[in-house]
Amino acid sequence: MKKFTSAIDAFLGKHNWTPTRFGREIAGDPLFVFDLREGREPRSETRNKILKSMDEYNEGGMLAPLRIGVAGLGTVGAELVKILEKDGAAISRKIGREIVVSAVGARSRSKDRGVDLSKVEWFDDPVALAKSSNIDLFVELIGGEDGPALASVKAALNASRPVVTANKALLAKHGVELAAIAEKSGAQLGFEAAVAGGIPVIKALREGLGSASVTRAYGILNGTCNYILSRMGEEDISFKDCLVDAKALGYAEADPTFDIEGYDTAHKLAILSSLCFATQIAPDEIFVEGITAVTQADIKVANDLGYKIKLLGITQVSDEGIEQRVHPTLVPKSSAIAGVDGVLNAVVLETDHVQELMLSGPGAGGAATASSVLSDILDIARGTSVPPLGVPTAELKPYKRAPMRTHEGGYYIRFNAKDVPGTLGVITTSMGKREISIESIIQRPDLRGENPTNKGENTRTIVLITHETMEKNVRTALDEIAKSGLVIGKAQLIRIEKF
Ligand SMILES: NC(=O)c1ccc[n+]([C@@H]2O[C@H](COP(=O)([O-])OP(=O)(O)OC[C@H]3O[C@@H](n4cnc5c(N)ncnc54)[C@H](OP(=O)(O)O)[C@@H]3O)[C@@H](O)[C@H]2O)c1
Secondary structure, eight states: OHHHHHHHHHHHHHHTOOHHHHIIIIISOTTHHHHHHTTOOOOHHHHHHHHHHHHHHHHHOOOOOEEEEEEOOSHHHHHHHHHHHHHHHHHHHHHTSOEEEEEEEOSOSSSOOSSOOTTSEEESOHHHHHHOTTOSEEEEOSOOSSHHHHHHHHHHHHTTOOEEEOOHHHHHHHHHHHHHHHHHHTOOEEOGGGTTTTSOHHHIIIIISTTOOEEEEEEEOOHHHHHHHHHHHHSSOOHHHHHHHHHHTTSSOSSOHHHHTTHHHHHHHHHHHHHHHTBOOOGGGOEEOOSTTOOHHHHHHHHHTTEEEEEEEEEEEETTEEEEEEEEEEEETTSGGGGOOTTEEEEEEEESSSOEEEEEEEOSSHHHHHHHHHHHHHHHHHTOOOOTTSSOGGGOBOOOBOOGGGOEEEEEEEEEEEOSTTHHHHHHHHHHHTTOOEEEEEEEGGGTTOSGGGTTOOEEEEEEEEOSEEHHHHHHHHHHHHHTTOBOSOOEEEEEOOO
């Protein structure tokens, strides 16, 4: 037995493999080496099989094919199968191992998905697919935070089978629990495609930053919102009309609520935060404001003042805790993030060692997302082993939320004000009482009438830009101004970030 253990140790050293990789790829059990080291001896039959596999690998350098099972054959799943069909040979050459789709599943077996599935085993039940002994890796591309996605991912991990998923909703809600199951069973859990589609930001955070620690991360994480805001800035088109076009072009779902109200961005931000700051994932601790209240008037005035409006997800650490927020944001036109338009996404990582790092690219779409799914599959095929959330789950810190009202920054405030003497005085006095210093004031009679609540009254648009101040002071001033009866409707408040 000592000779057998030494042969394995020599193999690990020679190929620079982890014990988990050896267990998974040669012994068929990720914990095999650990069990052996604890004195649990395999049967002689198993031992001989392993010695033979080691010899074969040493001679040929080529591992047995990695058999994957794909649950979900929609936009991303069907594209993944297509890419593997097309690029399979090149992938094998690149990583020294063949990737084979050996099982698939979806709701409808008869639907044409543009791929040949005649030689592939079909499963109606994703859990049965996840447990099948004919696959080495399970890919979940069904979607949804619970239901079959959760059940099948858990089933695969519990069977020590590595999992790759693009499901941000699942990760945001159950990420820590799933990472813990993965750790316990020695299986890998990859979710590169869950945040910012084709942009390899999870890999950058988990493996690419070395010892650099992130102090703040922000990004454009939803292509639908970025498309709408970019187009409203380029053309004289309302939010409503732009949304209709986005649906027609396939950039927005039939029910776009989740995207335009900011929840999709929030899910991705929660996952990013955990990786940035080694904390529990906290999707319910995010201030979320969507883009539905942003008007043409805001975009025009912001542009005149040198800003663009973007829906940003921002996470940062301060002495008070972690502040996670999703909201429309004025960003200087000169900033790198302001140049990310259309359906593109971008993530900026501010760190102590490498300062600022921006990654940008396609955030969604079948091909870009499937490419990220494939990148996780290839990592697992190569035997890369990293804790799913960057650190072991036991080391994740409890999440401490910094109160949003203590947020400090500049603000864009737009009033639809009655066109009577004294209105501006009331506004500036109220701001002054809270020590809010005003950088600029613009009155725009040309934007009158945008507010449907005008009811024939003469109004003018007044826009203030403040210097850095506390959010709670701004909100108190706005409450007082509203009580004066001189402004119509709710004032528009958009935070400014200076990058
Ligand atoms: N699309 C993107 O651009 C994108 C980007 C980033 C991340 N993602 C994530 O990737 C995942 C997949 O997205 P998608 O756009 O490819 O979704 P999709 O087009 O709606 O496809 C979902 C697939 O899951 C199958 N399915 C649904 N319920 C099932 C069940 N109970 N049992 C078995 N199969 C079931 C569907 O079967 P049928 O085809 O038979 O109906 C379909 O093939 C989601 O988590 C999504 O958030 C997508």
